[in-house]
Amino acid sequence: MLEVKNVTVAFGGLKAVNDFSMTISQGKIHALIGPNGAGKTTLFNTITRIVNPHKGDILFKGKSLLKLNTHDIIYRGISRTFQNLQLFQAMNVFENIYSGLIHKYNDSLFSVFSKSKSNFDKEVRDKVLEVAEMFDIKNRLTSYPSQLTYGMLKRVEMARAVISDPDLLLLDEPAAGLNYYETEEIKSIIQMVNKRGKTILLVEHDMNVVMNVSDLVTVMNFGKKIAEGTPEDVANNEEVVKVYLGEDENA
Ligand SMILES: Nc1ncnc2c1ncn2[C@@H]1O[C@H](COP(=O)(O)OP(=O)(O)OP(=O)(O)O)[C@@H](O)[C@H]1O
Structure with a gap:
């Protein structure tokens, strides 16, 4: 490949x-x-x-x-995650995940800021929800990066990379930077993503x-x-x- x-x-x-x-x-x-x-x-x-x-x-x-x-x-x-997380601090989890998909909708990061969640297309909302469910962060969609643990931030970053269906x-x-339990979680997540x-x-x-x-x-x-x-x-x-x-x- x-x-x-x-x-x-x-x-x-x-x-x-x-x-x-x-x-x-x-x-x-x-x-x-x-x-x-x-x-x-x-x-x-x-x-x-x-x-x-x-x-x-x-x-x-x-x-x-x-x-x-x-x-x-x-x-x-092809899509990637970064060694030092590169999430948008001013965007919530929903918007951060969606930012991995904007190229498909000819959307811009600026317009993502100006939309409320209900203004996203149903197709977009469904896709973000599906990926959030996969990474077990569905209940944190309205949280901002500063409110999340490092393990969760890593999951959000991976969700953003996966939403484009690479x-x-x-x-x-x-x-890197994860504690024992978060590392065990990330191992299962990597295997789950690969199985998909x-x-x-x-x-x-x-x-x-x-x-x-x-x-x-x-x-x-x-x-x-x-x-x-x-x-x-x-x-x-x-x-x-x-x-x-x-x-x-x-x-
Ligand atoms: N932009 C750069 N300018 C000059 N030297 C660089 C640059 N980027 C990397 N290097 C050098 O190239 C070599 C390889 O670095 P690289 O970061 O790719 O290694 P790595 O295997 O990823 O290391 P680590 O595990 O520490 O991240 C190192 O000697 C590094 O100092």
């Missing part, structure tokens, strides 16, 4: 991503892991067209994404999440792929163990 082909991204003399390739197959939960500075976010930002690669190509369903800008990828069926969902550290037909690329530091939900894991270090396989394969890979133990020793 998504093919990253020999991608290199350099910042000055530093190759943050170095001749890197990976393939994400339809229907899978595929994790991308690696120590701090490995190049995960840079690769993620290249796929989502925030960063331009110096070499290589990224194909989605056989077509290159490189000519698109970041606002266009949603039309191709084929590929990119999750940037969905478990979404292919998922997950960048995540929490190994409990990675090992429990992923079908396939790709490990990156210094911009290069150092291992790929099932969670069990990579957990037993000598180079991966060395990289992670090395990180612990330096911690």
Whole structure:
């Protein structure tokens, strides 16, 4: 479904991503892991067209994404969440979720502010309610981000990414900042979303999440792929163990 082909991204003399390739197959939960500075976010930002690669190509369903800008990828069926939540503080949960869909209705963020909930089309309301139900936030639709726990905010952000019905969902550290119970919840949510037909690329530091939900894991270090396989394969890979133990020793 998504093919990253020999991608290199350099910042000055530093190759943050170095001749890197990976393939994400339809229907899978595929994790991308690696120590701090490995190049995960840079690769993620290249796929989502925030960063331009110096070499290589990224194909989605056989077509290159490189000519698109970041606002266009949603039309191709790709949507994402952010490492640092990017919800609109002045909008309530309903409006935040709807903001993931406005491109389909030729609507603008400005007009979302000026509507009361009853002024949204029935189709829009039904869609927001359906997604809110899926993420168990239906009773918080009139709350504002500042009134919600971090775990709930993560669910709102994921709901906003899913409402456009993407084929590929990119999750940037969905478990970061969550407590034990919220992490367990997010694991079930990721699996539920995947069962509903979404292919998922997950960048995540929490190994409990990675090992429990992923079908396939790709490990990156210094911009290069150092291992790929099932969670069990990579957990037993000598180079991966060395990289992670090395990180612990330096911690
Ligand atoms: N805009 C930038 N300008 C210069 N260097 C950058 C830039 N973005 C990233 N880098 C460097 O590229 C390398 C890869 O960084 P990146 O953020 O992609 O790693 P990461 O694997 O996502 O790390 P983390 O897990 O800490 O988020 C690092 O050495 C980083 O300092």
